[in-house]
Each structure stands twice: as C-alpha cells, then as structure tokens.
Amino acid sequence: MTRRAVTGITLYDGSGGPPVPGTSVVWDDRRIISVGTDASADTANAEVITTGGWVVPGLIDAHVHLTLDATVEGMEGVATEPVETTIARARSGARILLGAGITTARDQGSRNGLSIQVAGEQRSGTLTAARIMAAGRGITPTGGHGWMIGVEADGADGVRAAVAAEIAAGADVIKLFPTGGILGSGAHGYAVVMSAEEIAAAIDEAHRHGILVGAHVHGPPGSRWSWMRASTPSSTQPPSPMSRSTG
Numbered sequence: 324m325t326r327r328a329v330t331g332i333t334l335y336d337g338s339g340g341p342p343v344p345g346t347s348v349v350w351d352d353r354r355i356i357s358v359g360t361d362a363s364a365d366t367a368n369a370e371v372i373t374t375g376g377w378v379v380p381g382l383i384d385a386h387v388h389l390t391l392d393a394t395v396e397g398m399e400g401v402a403t404e405p406v407e408t409t410i411a412r413a414r415s416g417a418r419i420l421l422g423a424g425i426t427t428a429r430d431q432g433s434r435n436g437l438s439i440q441v442a443g444e445q446r447s448g449t450l451t452a453a454r455i456m457a458a459g460r461g462i463t464p465t466g467g468h469g470w471m472i473g474v475e476a477d478g479a480d481g482v483r484a485a486v487a488a489e490i491a492a493g494a495d496v497i498k499l500f501p502t503g504g505i506l507g508s509g510a511h512g513y514a515v516v517m518s519a520e521e522i523a524a525a526i527d528e529a530h531r532h533g534i535l536v537g538a539h540v541h542g543p544p545g546s547r548w549s550w551m552r553a554s555t556p557s558s559t560q561p562p563s564p565m566s567r568s569t570g
C-alpha cells in the first residue's frame with residue numbers, strides 16, 4: 324500500500340482547538356496512519372507529496388446544482404441539451420468539488436434527477452468525487468422557478484405524490500421552490516407560488532420517510548411563509564433546521 328505524507332502544514336482538525344503549525348500527516352490507501360509534529364510523525368517510507376499549506380477536515384457544501392452551469396443561458400439550456408452533456412457536467416462538478424476540499428455536497432435539484440445517478444456512481448466507487456446528497460428533481464408549481472431542474476406539481480395531493488416519486492427514485496433530501504427566482508424563466512423572485520397546503524403536504528410526506536426538506540425562498544414574505552409552513556402541526560416530526568433553510 325502506498326504511503327503518502329504532507330509535512331510542515333498547519334493542521335486545523337475542527338475539534339475546537341487552535342490550528343497547529345509544524346504538523347505532518349501520513350496516510351495510505353485506506354486510512355490516516357499518523358498525525359503529529361514534523362519531528363514525531365511517522366513519515367518513514369512515505370512519499371512526501373507537499374510541504375506547507377493547511378489541512379482541514381472535509382468541507383460540506385449544502386447547496387449545489389451539479390447539472391447547471393452558472394449562466395442564465397445555462398439555466399434554460401440544460402432543459403434541451405443532450406442528456407449526455409448534462410450528466411458529464413454533473414460528474415465533472417462533483418470531481419471539482421472534491422478537488423476543492425469539499426467531501427460532501429447536497430445537490431438541491433437536478434435535471435431529470437441526474438444527481439441521484441451521480442451520487443450512486445460516487446458511492447459505488449466508479450466516480451472519484453465528493454459524496455453527494457441528492458434531491459433529485461426539485462418540486463415546483465406549474466410555471467414556477469427551477470422547472471429545468473425540477474418537476475412541476477400542483478395541489479397538496481400532486482405535491483405529495485411528487486415528493487413520494489423523488490424518494491422512490493432515490494432522493495436523499497427533498498427540494499421545494501415555494502417562491503420564484505431570478506435566474507431563468509418562471510415565477511418572479513418575490514412571488515410566493517406554493518400554497519400552505521402544498522408546503523405542508525410536501526414536508527409531511529418527506530418526514531414520514533425520515534427525509535428532510537430544503538426550500539428555495541426569496542424575500543421576507545417567502546421566507547416567513549415557508550418558515551411557518553415548516554412549523555405546521557401537520558408535520559409528523561419537529562421541523563429540522565434543514566426544513567427551514569433557504570435554497
């Protein structure tokens with residue numbers, strides 16, 4: 324097994340202590356073997372790949388869209404480009420995340436739910452990338468924001484069925500679009516386009532499966548509205564922080 328090391332780094336281990344300069348870390352293909360001062364770490368037989376810099380725990384990005392690119396044209400174009408192009412962009416994005424130190428990312432809505440496929444490829448080892456928590460398709464009303472990375476559903480029963488379908492497809496989290504947005508066509512940014520009943524039904528269905536809900540909300544009315552709905556007594560579990568997050 325190949326041993327590799329970084330030496331002379333500043334280590335921040337996330338435990339609450341201060342960063343520790345003059346540290347070495349040694350690992351092999353499976354695990355970290357030793358962490359210590361440059362003098363004490365077991366760097367014998369290890370290939371030193373870099374000196375200096377920082378080592379931190381894997382970072383978490385709670386809001387990515389692997390199938391999008393960051394342009395208005397990309398928002399619209401993702402709906403019509405060849406699906407092979409979309410999946411290639413998603414795989415590439417997941418690889419780039421890992422290279423940037425992000426070891427876990429939550430995909431908050433993807434074209435055709437392709438993030439679920441990418442998450443599976445990472446889990447199975449066929450894709451070396453960040454670990455992905457995938458929402459699959461975001462749930463938006465007809466004419467709502469995010470339709471190109473979502474599925475349109477209307478009415479409490481329709482939204483509940485859409486949530487169930489995403490969970491059945493392998494979603495790790497549910498994404499709602501209760502308000503409009505800025506990028507791409509669809510409802511304008513401050514419009515609150517999901518009803519109280521629709522939001523409550525989505526949260527109830529997700530929580531019955533033990534799955535959390537993230538919501539894209541713009542503006543104070545939309546934020547307050549979603550917060551209130553996330554706290555509705557019809558939820559079978561106390562609302563989690565993620566149920567109330569913006570996104």
Ligand SMILES: [Zn+2]
Pocket residue numbers: 386388431432539570
């Ligand atoms: Zn988003």
